[in-house]
Amino acid sequence: MDPQPTTPADLRPCAHCGRDVPQRAGAGRPFRYCRDNDGACQRASRNSRMRHRNAPGLPGQVARTWEVVDRLDQVVETLTEALHAELSPAGVQRQLAQARADAAAEVAAAHTARDEAREAAETAAADTARARQETRAALASADAAHHRAEQADARAAAAQEQADQALTAADTARRDSAAAQALRVQAERDRDAARHELRTLRAERDTARQLAADLTVDRDAARVDAARHAADAQRAVADATAARQETRQAHADAAAARADATAAADQARQAEAAAQ
Structure with a gap:
């Protein structure tokens, strides 16, 4: 099948450079910029508006208006893509498949719930019988x-x-412990x-002990002193004996001298008498 020729309705000039931009068939947001230069026209247009958005007068207002238009275009594109995804035949088919799957899941869940209810009833009957037995037990x-x-x-x-x-014993033990x-x-x-x-x-x-030691020392010293005094006494006794002997000898000598003196006196008297 030959491709259909592009009609003027399928083309739209670029908002920046003016070249024709092919549009997609069907509903959807139209393409405002060239699509074969990696978004260069769109970036250039945005940069131009950014340069003029703060300009005074009409250029600034136009730039700000185009900025609002771009934002609205982005919102419209998002909504268009969402509606296209939901309302397209593929989207409707997907929703129908999801609804059928949900219905099948609900039916399966209902069957499962029914089976579980039957099992629960049987289990309840068994539990009742078991409860009766347990009650008797x-x-x-x-x-x-x-x-x-x-x-x-x-x-x-x-x-x-x-x-x-035990308390009595504890009291007794406490008293014994106190005693x-x-x-x-x-x-x-x-x-x-x-x-x-x-x-x-x-x-x-x-x-x-110290006193005994001191007394022993004093005793030994006294013994030495006593021995010395005894020797001195012996010497004194010997000296006294010699002195007594000398005294007797002196007395004897004195008696002899007195006798000699008496004899001499007698001789002198006799001689004197003879001389007269």
Whole structure:
């Protein structure tokens, strides 16, 4: 099939350079710029408007108006593409397929829910029978539990009695502990007193030992002094004996001298008498 020739209605001049721009068939936003130069015309037109948008007077207003037009064109293009995607035959077919798939899923879910309801009913019947059996077992368990509760009460009473006895024993133990504590304190005091007395006795023993040592030294010195004094006494006794002997000799010599003097006096008197 030969391609259809392009009609003037399928062409539109570029808003920047004026060249003819081929348009797509059907509904949609028309192409305002050349499409074969990677958007160069569109960028050049935008740059030109940006240069003139702050210009005073009509050029600035025109530039700002074209900027608004570009924004509206972008919005229109977005809406056109969305509507084309949703309202085109392919879009409608896709929506129908989605609706059929959703309906099939809902039908399958309904069948599944029905089967689950049947299974739930059967399970409920089985659960009811099992619940009846469990109720009978629970009643039997309740009777057994009541019996166990009575036994537990008896054990609790015995445990309470044991607890009371334990409390009494604990009180006694506390009193014994207090007495033991008092005895321990008294024992510690006695121990401290004994230690103090022991230290005192040790000090007295050391003092006595030192005194004994000093007395021993004094005794030895006294012995030496006594020996020296004894020797001195012996020498004094010897000296006294010699002195007594010398005194006796002196007395004897004196007596002899007196006798000689008497004899001499007698001779002198005799000589004097003879001389007369």
